[in-house]
Amino acid sequence: MWVKALDMLLDRLRICGADFSKVAALSGSAQQHGTVYWSVGAEEVLKKLDNSHFLHTQLASCFSVTNSPIWMDSSTTKECESLEKSLGGAEALAKITGSKAYERYSAAQIAKIYSSKPVAYKNTERISLVSSFACSLFLGKYAPIDWSDGSGMNLFDIEKKTWSEQCLNACAMGLDQKLGMPVPSQTVLGKISDYYVERFGFNEDCNVVAFTGDNPSSLAGICLKEQDIAVSLGTSDTVFLWLSEPKTLPEGHILINPVDQERYMVLLCFKNGSLTRERIRNLYSDRSWDQFNKLLESTPKGNYGYLGLYYDSQEIIPSICGDFRFDKDGKLVNKFPSPEIEVRALIEGQFLAKKAHLLNLGINIGPESRMLATGGGSKNHHILQVLADVFMTPVYTFVSLIFF
Template sequence: MSNENVTQRLYLGIDLSTQQIKCIVIDEQLQTIAEEAISFNDNSLLVHHVQPNGFVVDKNDKRCITTPVFVFLEALDVVLQKLSDQKKFDFSNIVGISGCGQQHGSVYWKTKTELGSLKTDNNREQSLSLVNILKSSFSRIDCPIWMDSSTTNECQSIEKSVGGSQNLFQITGSKAYERFTGSQIMKVANKTPEIYEQTERIQLISNFVTSILLGEYAPIDLSDGSGMNLLDIRQCKWSKACLDICGKDLETKLSEKLVHPRTALGNIANYFVERYGFNSQCQIVSFTGDNPSSYYALASDPKTIVISLGTSDTVMGAISANEMPKQALDGHLLVNPLANDRENTLLMLLLCFKNGSLVRERVREETGSKDWHEMSVLLSQTTPSNQGFIGFFYDDHEILPQNIQGRFYFNADNQKVENLEGAAKARAVLEGQCLAKRLYLQRANIDLTKNVDRIVITGGASVNVDLVQILADIFGKPVYAAVAPNSGALGGALRAVDVITEKSNSTTSSVECLIAAQPRSQYTAGYDEMLLRYTKLEEKIIQDAK
C-alpha cells in the first residue's frame, strides 16, 4: 500500500526510556489519537521483565547499572500489540515513525544477519517475536545505561588523552562523565576485550530502536551522539583523539556515518508490516536522545528556553557554536535538533539542577503548609526580592554548583543566618531556584535580552502559580505552560510530521502552549540586583566548601 492511498495520515512516536517504553499516535493536525506504555518491571506482560525498577544493579558493584537488551526488544513488541488492541486507528494509516531513547546507553551487536531478516523475510512464522529472531545477534546482553557510574578511571583517561577537561569540553561539549557512552565503551574494551572484539556494531539506545524498525543498521544522530564524549560537536564528526583512547577501530564499530535527527532513513521492515499491519511505505525518521526529543516538542524556535520542573529541574536552550563558553561547564552542549543544516552550527544547552521538586515540597512541609494553596497564602505575606533574604537549598549533592550540599541562608547584609522564618523561607526556595537557572544560562553565554523571547515550562511543578510568576519576573520573559507529559515520544512524532510533510526549520511542529505568567517589570529590576548578590554568595559557598 502506498502512502497516497491512506485515508488518515498518522504518525507514531516512541520513547524507550529508563523504566518503560511509551508510544503516542498523532494526526497531521497534531491531535493525539492514542497512547500506550509498558513498564520494564511488568511481569504480567513481559517474560523478560526486570524487578523491581526495570533495570539491573550489579550485586558486586552497585555503580554498575544495566538493562538486558531482550527487555527492550520484548517491550517494543508488547507495546505495539497493546496499541493495536486499542482499535482506535488502523496501523496502515501510519505514514511516519520517529522517537527517542534514554541518552548515553549502549547496545553491542555481534552480527546483523538476523536483523536483516526482519526486512526481507516474507514467509516467517507469525508467532516469532523480536526476541526469538534476534536472540543470537548480540555480543553483550546487558546494556550499560545512563545510571551507571562505574567508569571514573576511564573518564580520567579520556580527559588526559586530550589535555584535560577544558579541552574535552571544547571538542565534545561536555567534560567526561561516567554515564557518557565513550567511557562505557572503553570499560567494555579494556575489561572484556573478547566481547569488544566480537562486537560488529555499537549503538546508542536511540539508533538501536531505529535499526529494529528498519531491519538494518541505522546511523547515530548528531544530537544523541553529542552525549558520548566522542563527537566533535562543531565539526559534526567523530573526534579521532577521543575514539582512539576509547577502543580499537571504534569508528568502524560506530559507523562513520552520522545524521541529523530530522533525517528519513527508509521504509519500515517487513516484520512490522506482517505482524501489525503497518503500511509497507511507512517512513522511519532517525530517533534521537530523550532530552533533544523533548526539547524539539516544546521549543517552537531557538529563542525558546524550555524548563522541566520535576524531581530534578532541567533547562534547555539554544546557542550558536560561535558563542560557546570558553570555560568548561557542568552542563552539556549538544547539536541542536531544531537545525537540520550542518553549516548552521546551532547547539543545544542542557543544564540539570538536582534539587528540584523534592526540595520545594520539603520546604512547604517545613513551613507548616498542608498544600500549595496554604504556601501561596504564606508567600502573599512577603514581597518580591524577599526583603533581601536569599537561600540556597542543596539538600542533595548538587550538580550546579557541582557537589555542594547543605542549606545556606543570608540576610540583606549578606550575613549568614541560621534559618529563615516560614514566609521568608517559602519565598527563598522559589526565588533561589529561579535565580540559579538564570545565572547558569548567563554563564553559558545565553543572551537573555537578545536571544530569548519566552520560556516554556513542563513537569509537575508547572502548575505552581507562584513559582511560575517568580520565574517570569526573574527572567523578565513571558512563561508558557505546555501540557505534554509524554514529550519525548511526542517530539518523535512531531519530527516525523515535519520530515514527511517537508516543513522548514521555521515551521517546526511543537506543542501548543498557554500563557502562564507575564513578567512584571517593576520587580525584574530588583531581581537583576538580587542576582548580583546571589552570584557572589554562591561563590562564597563554593570557596568555603573547598
C-alpha cells in the first residue's frame, strides 16, 4: 500500500507538470515505531528497478512480512515484560534507550515477529523503520535508520549513539545485521536512484538525506528553541521540547535531537486527543465547533473548581481508561451540573494533565518559555486560550502570536 501510494503520488505530480529536475535534495518523515521487513534479495531488486514499470509491481515479492506492525499495535505486552526483565527493569531500560518498554515500540514488535513468525524472520534480510523504508525507495538500496527515529525503538543507546547489544540480544538473534548501522539524522546518504531520473526526470545529482520520524520532524519543522514547549493537538496529543542532557523518565520518551545530534528531545504522547474532544463536542454541541466554543467561553477559568479527565482508549501517560469527573471538593461525581462545565472540564483537564507531567519530570516552565501549538486543534483559538491560561505563557501558532 505504501509503495503504491508513492507510485500514485509521483505520477499525479508529473501529470500536473511538476519539474522534478529542479529538486536538489530530498528527505522525509514517517510515523514512528512501525517496522518493514525486507525479504532476502530485496536490495538487488531495489538496485535494478525498471523505469517502465510501477514500483509496487516490482517490489510485490520483496517483503517477508506482508502487513507491517505500526504504532497503534498494542499486542506486545508479553514482549515488553520480557525486554524489561532482561535489562533489569523498566528504569534500567529507560536509562539506556530513553524509554521504558512500550507495546507500540519497534523492539517489542520485532520480538513478536521473531517468536511468532520464525520463518518470516529468518527470511528477512533487512528491517527498516517506516522512515528508512521510504528513504530506501528513493535511494535504490537499503537506507540506514537515523539516530533520532532509531531512538524511538527501545533498541538504541542514546548516550553511546549506537544499538544496545543488551537490547538487541533480548529481542532476537542476529538483529544487529538486520538493522544495519544507524547514522546521524542530517546524513547525506547518496544520489537518487536512476529509476526516478529515468521515469520522472529527477536530476541525477539530487541528494537523498536520511529520513526520520514524524515527531523529530515536528521539532525540526517548527524551529523549536531551547525553553520552548511544543504541543501538537491531533488524534494523539504530543508535547515535545529540547533537552541538553538525557534524563531517565518514568513516563515519556527521550529521543536524539534531529537538529543537533549532541542534544536530546523530550516527547510525551497522550493517546486521547482530538477524538476525545470530538466525542464531547458531538454529545453537547450537535457536532458543531462553533457551539462547542460558545459553551467553552460561557464558563470562567478554573471552571468553578470542576475538573474532568477523559480517556476513551487506554491512555499511555498514565495507563488508565474511562471518564473521571471531580467536583470542587475533589470528589468523584457521576456527572457535571451543565454541558458548559463538562466542555471546559475536558479542555482544562487535558492541558492541566500535560502541565502536571512536565512539572513532575522537572521541566521548568519559566517566563522565557513559549508554547508553540500545531496540529488540527491549533486552529481553534478558543482552545488555545485555555492552553495559554493553564500554562500561563504566550501561545504561538505558525502565523502569529495568539494570546497572552
